[in-house]
Amino acid sequence: QSALTQPASVSGSPGQSITISCTGTSSDVGGYNYVSWYQQHPGKAPKLMIFDVSNRPSGLSYRFSGSKSGNTASLAISGLQAEDEAHYYCSSYTSSNAVVFGGGTKLTVL
Amino acid sequence: QVQLVQSGAEVKKPGASVKVSCKASGYTFTSYYMHWVRQAPGQGLDWMGIINPVDGSTTYAQQLLGRVTMTRDTSTSTVYVELSSLRSEDTAVYYCAKGGRWELIDHWGQGTLVTVSS
Numbered sequence: 001q002s003a004l005t006q007p008a009s010v011s012g013s014p015g016q017s018i019t020i021s022c023t024g025t026s027s028d029v030g031g032y033n034y035v036s037w038y039q040q041h042p043g044k045a046p047k048l049m050i051f052d053v054s055n056r057p058s059g060l061s062y063r064f065s066g067s068k069s070g071n072t073a074s075l076a077i078s079g080l081q082a083e084d085e086a087h088y089y090c091s092s093y094t095s096s097n098a099v100v101f102g103g104g105t106k107l108t109v110l
Numbered sequence: 111q112v113q114l115v116q117s118g119a120e121v122k123k124p125g126a127s128v129k130v131s132c133k134a135s136g137y138t139f140t141s142y143y144m145h146w147v148r149q150a151p152g153q154g155l156d157w158m159g160i161i162n163p164v165d166g167s168t169t170y171a172q173q174l175l176g177r178v179t180m181t182r183d184t185s186t187s188t189v190y191v192e193l194s195s196l197r198s199e200d201t202a203v204y205y206c207a208k209g210g211r212w213e214l215i216d217h218w219g220q221g222t223l224v225t226v227s228s
């Protein structure tokens with residue numbers, strides 16, 4: 001199972017909005033509404049930010065949102081803050097009854 | 111609150127085996143699946159497999175078949191992952207992660223560093 005494709009890096013200034021893409025196939029991202037997004041700060045465990053394409057866990061900031069079109073899912077972050085600087089990973093359920101992650105995207109807040 | 115507490119760091123020689131534990135608390139252990147995910151230094155997340163705490167049934171990632179075994183102890187709410195025939199490429203932080211559903215990971219352990227070196 002190949003990893004989902006994410007851009008290696010994205011950047012934005014405080015207050016701006018950014019989007020991170022996650023491209024798979026019809027056997028994973030395109031075939032199921034089971035896309036999740038995780039935030040990982042250096043040396044820390046990942047944290048769930050978005051599940052089932054567009055749902056936020058209870059208590060998570062509204063600045064984070066998710067969507068999907070065809071085989072590509074996206075994570076949008078609005079009103080960028082310094083603490084948003086981290087790596088972000090997407091994941092999807094697959095037709096092989098497995099979970100596959102994206103390669104990760106490093107977000108830099110300028 | 112959900113807590114997943116993992117065992118400490120390990121250093122192993124190539125060809126050896128390693129067993130990492132993960133003790134769960136703050137929820138009903140048998141109500142949720144448990145995943146194992148690893149992360150090599152400076153790399154992304156790599157799904158290893160999943161165990162059903164109710165009956166111990168497992169699904170493993172294709173690339174680890176034959177080398178990985180996941181087990182659980184319901185009396186202590188603990189899950190284990192054992193990886194055999196270790197090679198240098200297995201050097202990574204190993205995470206246990208609670209499944210909100212089969213396909214959803216919603217909480218992560220703190221991670222266990224396994225170093226494979228001669």
